[in-house]
Amino acid sequence: MPASTEASTTRVGADPVVPVVDSRLSPGGPGYRRMSFALFLAGVATFALLYSTQALLPLISDEFGVAASDASWTVAAATGGLALFVLPMSALSERFGRRTVMTASLAVAVTVGLLVPLAPSLPALVALRAVQGAALAGLPASATAYLAEEVRPKALITAIGLFVAGNSVGGMSGRVITGWVAQEWGWRVALAVIGVIAVGCAVAFRLLLPAPKHFVAGSLRPRVLVGTVRDHLANPLLRRLYAIGALFMTVFGGVYTVIGYRLTEAPFGLPQGIIGSIFLIYLVGTVSASTAGRLVGRLGRRGALYAAGATTATGLVLSLADSLVLVLLGLVLITGGFFAGHAVASSAVSKTATEGRAQASALYQSAYYIGSSAGSTVGALAFHAGGWAGTVGVGLLAVFGVVTITLLGTRAARVQQRLLTA
Template identity: 80%
Template sequence: MPPASTEASTTTVDARPAAPASDSRMNPGGPGYRRMSLALFLAGVATFALLYSTQALLPLISADFGVSASTASWTVSAATGGLALCVLPMSALSERFGRRTMMTASLAVAVVVALLVPFAPSVGALIALRAVQGAALAGLPASATAYLAEEVRPRALVTAIGLFVAGNSVGGMSGRVITGWVAQEWGWRVAVGALGVLAVVCAALFRVLLPAPRHFTPGTLNPKALGRTVRGHLSDPLLRRLYAIGGLFMTVFGGVYTVIGYRLTDAPFSLPQGVIGSIFLVYLVGTVSASAAGRLVARLGRRGALYLAGGTTAAGLLLSLAEALPLVLLGLVLITAGFFAGHAVASSAVSRTATRGRAQASALYQSAYYVGSSAGSTLGAVAFHAGGWFGTVALGLLAVAGVVTITVAGTRAARAQARLVAVPAGH
C-alpha cells in the first residue's frame, strides 16, 4: 500500500475531516444543492437507460438480423463490458481533468453514439457501437461519487449519492419500459432512437444545471501509484471475496433479465413486446430491498445478510421454472429482491473495508460487477439456447452457489482470525 502522500495523488474521494462551520460545500436547502441533485439524477437516468437500452429488445433484434439469442445478447454484454474495462482508468483521468469535465464528455460521446445506434447496418456494427457507448459511460460512475464527496458536506453525502443511485434505478427501469412499448408499435430502431433523444435532453439539462466545482484540486496522473493502490486492494482477501460476490450476483441478474424476454414471447405465454418491457417495473422491488439492506446487516451481520440474499435469489430462480405466469413473476420479484440486497451489502462493505484508495476500491467493485453483467448476459443466452429456461436457471443457481461458497469461506476465515486473537501471547 502506498504512503499517504502518494495516495492523495491518485484519489481525492477518501475520508475527510468533519466540515467546519464555515464550510462552503453544498448542503440541503443551500445554494446550488437542488440543481446539483437534479443534474446528477438526470445523469443517472441517462446512464442506465443507455447502458441497458437493448436488453428488453433482444427478441426483436434477433428477428431483424436473423441471429441467435446468444449473438443478440452481445449488444448488452459489449456495453457493460466496455464500462467494466474503462471505469478504473476513467477514475484516474477524472483526478487530472476534473469531475464535471469527465462526466460531460462521457455523456456527450454516449448520446452521440446513441443517435447512431438505430442506423446500425448489421449486428456486428451494433455490437461495436454499444461497446463504445459502454466505454464512454464509464466516466459517470467513476466521477459522480468523487464530485459529490468534494462538493457536498459530509452529513448530506449519503442522501446526495442516494439520489444519483435513484437516477440509475429509474433510468434502468424506464428505459426498458419505454423501449418495450415503443418497439411494439414502431420497431426496435425507433425505440432506441427515442431513448437516445431522451438521453440528449438529460445530458443537456445536466450540463446546464450542474454547478461548477469549487473544491476540486487537479492531480497528476501517477500510473505507478495507481498500480500500487490497485494491487493492494487485490491482495486483500476480504475485498477479493466482495468483488467476486458482486460479480456473481450480477451474473444471475444479467442472465435472467437478458433472456426473460425470449421466454415470455414464446408459448405458453406469448406476451406482446410492450407487456414484456413493463416486466422491468419489478425493479421497484429492488429499490425497497436495497434500502432494507442496512437493517438486514444490523440484525443478521454481513454474512447472514448475504446468505439470506443468496437464498432469496435461489428460491426465485426455482419458482421461475413454473409454467404459470403469476409464479414466474413472483420468481422475478424474489430474484430482484435478493440481487439488490446482496449488491447493496457487498458494495457498502467495500467502502468500509478499504481504508485507503476508496475510489479505486469502488472502481474495482464496479468492474467486477459489470464483468458479471457481461458474463451473465452472454452465458445466460448461451444456456438458454442450449437448454431453454432451465439452462439459464441452472447457470443462475451455479452463481448463487458460488456466492454461498465464498461467504462460507469468509465465515471460516473470520472464525480462524477470532481464535488467533483469543490465544494469549506466548501460547
C-alpha cells in the same frame, strides 16, 4: 468568573480552540437534494443507454436473422466496453475531477446513443454499443468516488443507494419505453427515443450537480495507478466484494437478457409491449437499493448479503414455473435481492478504501460489468442449450458463489477477532 471556570474555557497566551465543522453534504443540508437528484438522473441515463437493446433482443434477432446468443452481444458489448474502460476513466477522474469526467462521459454516450438506431448491420450495432459502453465507464466509479468525498460517512450508504436506485429506474424505464415504442414503430425508433431521453438527463445532471469541494487532484503516472490497483487487489475484503458484485450481476444479466425470449414462447406468447412492461419490476430494485442502509443496520453487512442471496435464489426457483404469476413473483425476488446485494457491496467498497477510492470503485465496477457480460452471454447460451432451466442453473451457481464468499468473509472476521482478543 471563577478562575477554575475561566481555565476550562481558554488558556492565557493560547490560540482559541475553533471547532471543526464538517462541510460535507448530509440529508437535509444545503445541496444534498440537488446532488442526489443529479446523480439519480445520471444513473437513469447510464442504465437506460447501457441496456437499451435488452428488451428488444427478439426483434433484433428477427431483423438480422440471428439466434439469441448472437443478439445478446448487443448487451454484452456495451457492458464489456464499460468493464474494460472503467479503470482508465477512474484514473482520469483522479486527475481532472469527478464532475468533469462524468459530464464528458455522458456527452459522448448520448451522442453515440443517437447513432445506434442507424446501425445497418448486427456487427455495426455491436461496435456502436461497445463504444457507448466505453464512454459510460466514466460514470459509475466517478460517481461513487464523488459521493465518498462529498457526503458525510453516516449518509454514504443511503446516498449510494439513491444512485443505484437511479440505475434501476433507468433500466426499468428504458426497457418499458422501448417495449411499447417498438411494438408500434420498431426497435430503431425505440432506441432513438431512449437516446433523446438520455440527452435530457445529461443536461439536467450537469446543471444540478454541485461543484466538488473536497476533491484533491491525484497523479496520472502509470506507476502510481498500478501501485494503487495492486494495493486494492491485495486487500482480501475488497477482493471478496469484487467477486460478490460480479456474481450478483451474472444472475441479473442472464435473467433479464433471456426473459424476453422465454415470454414470447409458449405457454406465455406475450407481445413486445407487455414484455417491456415486465421491466416495471425494476421499481422493486429502486426500493431495495435505497433501503440497503437500514438492512445493513439490522443484519450487518454479511447478514444483508446472505439475505440478498437467499432472496435471489428463491426468485430463481420460482421462475421455473409455467405460471405467469409465479414467474413475475420470481422476477420480483431476483430484482430485489440483486439490487440490495449490489448496494451493500458497492458501498462497502467505498468505505473500505481510504485512498484511491476511484480506483477501488472502478475495480468493483469492472468486476460487476464483467459479470453482466458473462451473465448475458452464458445465460443466452444456457437458454439455447437447456431452455429457461439452463439459465436458472447458471444463476443458482452464481448465488452459491456469493454465499460461499460471504461465508469465507465471516470466517476470516472471526479469526481476526480471536487474534485481537488473544
